[in-house]
Amino acid sequence: MNLADLTKQLDALAVEARADFELTSRKDDLVQAKNKFLGRKGLVKSMGATVAQLPPEERPAVGRELNRIKDLIEADFDARMLQLDRQELDARLIASSADLTLPPRGESPAGGHPLIQIEDELIRIFRAMGFDVASGPEIETDLHNFEYLNFPPDHPARDMQDTMLVEALAGQQDLLLRTHTSPVQVRTMLKYKPPVRIIAPGVVYRHDHDQTHSPVFRQIECLHVDKGITLSHLKGTLTHFVRALFGAQTRIRLRPSFFPFTEPSAEVDVSCVFCGGEGCRICKQTGWLEILGSGMVDPNVYLACGYDPGEVTGYAFGLGVERVAMLKLGVPDIRTFYENDVRFLEQF
Numbered sequence: 001m002n003l004a005d006l007t008k009q010l011d012a013l014a015v016e017a018r019a020d021f022e023l024t025s026r027k028d029d030l031v032q033a034k035n036k037f038l039g040r041k042g043l044v045k046s047m048g049a050t051v052a053q054l055p056p057e058e059r060p061a062v063g064r065e066l067n068r069i070k071d072l073i074e075a076d077f078d079a080r081m082l083q084l085d086r087q088e089l090d091a092r093l094i095a096s097s098a099d100l101t102l103p104p105r106g107e108s109p110a111g112g113h114p115l116i117q118i119e120d121e122l123i124r125i126f127r128a129m130g131f132d133v134a135s136g137p138e139i140e141t142d143l144h145n146f147e148y149l150n151f152p153p154d155h156p157a158r159d160m161q162d163t164m165l166v167e168a169l170a171g172q173q174d175l176l177l178r179t180h181t182s183p184v185q186v187r188t189m190l191k192y193k194p195p196v197r198i199i200a201p202g203v204v205y206r207h208d209h210d211q212t213h214s215p216v217f218r219q220i221e222c223l224h225v226d227k228g229i230t231l232s233h234l235k236g237t238l239t240h241f242v243r244a245l246f247g248a249q250t251r252i253r254l255r256p257s258f259f260p261f262t263e264p265s266a267e268v269d270v271s272c273v274f275c276g277g278e279g280c281r282i283c284k285q286t287g288w289l290e291i292l293g294s295g296m297v298d299p300n301v302y303l304a305c306g307y308d309p310g311e312v313t314g315y316a317f318g319l320g321v322e323r324v325a326m327l328k329l330g331v332p333d334i335r336t337f338y339e340n341d342v343r344f345l346e347q348f
């Protein structure tokens with residue numbers, strides 16, 4: 001066999017290889033087809049074996065020919081492999097349920113969560129009335145959450161607050177998740193001399209869970225201590241507050257109540273924001289809605305915090321942000337605030 005014959009035969013092999021590759025429809029068939037030509041016992045290899053029969057001066061030329069054909073077949077193989085890859089991807093996309101030709105859903109721009117919007121509004125109202133904003137830790141000591149606030153140890157009044165305890169490490173004080181933001185008032189009085197006029201917004205925790213109670217919720221508590229503060233200041237502040245929030249026609253009423261840290265204490269109702277006081281389903285025909293707890297700070301709290309009860313007096317009150325938000329936004333179930341369903345959130 002001479003060089004010209006060999007070249008012809010090799011060219012024929014390349015043509016045959018390409019035709020074989022075209023016929024394959026799976027990648028492992030393609031790899032097998034390639035082995036038929038380029039494998040260890042493949043056709044190109046055995047053709048190369050004939051080189052030994054050629055005169056030495058022709059061998060380099062034959063070597064070059066063999067390499068040319070190998071490269072050619074490799075290139076055809078790669079091209080076919082790419083095609084098969086694409087076909088496989090196309091088939092997968094067609095089989096999958098996602099329809100990529102559907103138009104996009106459109107943007108949903110971020111916005112403030114309704115609870116935060118209401119909390120901001122409440123804070124704005126109190127700031128405008130001259131209150132400072134104070135904050136404190138959510139993991140509290142029993143001391144700050146209860147004892148300074150005139151809850152005696154083991155007193156049943158603690159049951160009012162469905163406390164969640166934090167497992168204490170050796171040598172640590174008794175810790176709990178604060179049940180109200182009143183400990184912020186304690187911390188403020190321990191740190192600053194009177195007068196104080198603060199609100200304490202923040203997250204609080206209670207073991208309580210139903211349509212109107214969440215185990216994690218937000219409160220804003222208020223404390224105003226100075227010389228000569230009376231119940232009238234409390235009533236005036238509350239009246240102004242509910243009118244700023246619900247409108248100028250809103251009225252309040254105080255009902256006697258009990259909290260360990262205030263004496264006297266009062267639950268505060270507002271005239272129903274839905275019926276204006278006529279009586280409806282929401283106010284259970286009473287014309288009133290309960291919105292917060294309040295009272296004149298108990299002298300024992302002043303003593304515990306280092307204030308002189310002979311010198312100063314003051315009032316305090318606390319309200320639930322969720323409760324206000326439910327009334328203000330007409331949301332009947334507190335849980336919808338936490339589900340983060342955009343169809344709900346987008347309404348506000």
Ligand code: PHE
Pocket residue numbers: 179180181182221222259262293294295316317318319
């Ligand atoms: N700390 C009380 C509570 O969370 C609310 C309150 C605050 C009541 C201040 C009276 C005075 O239940």
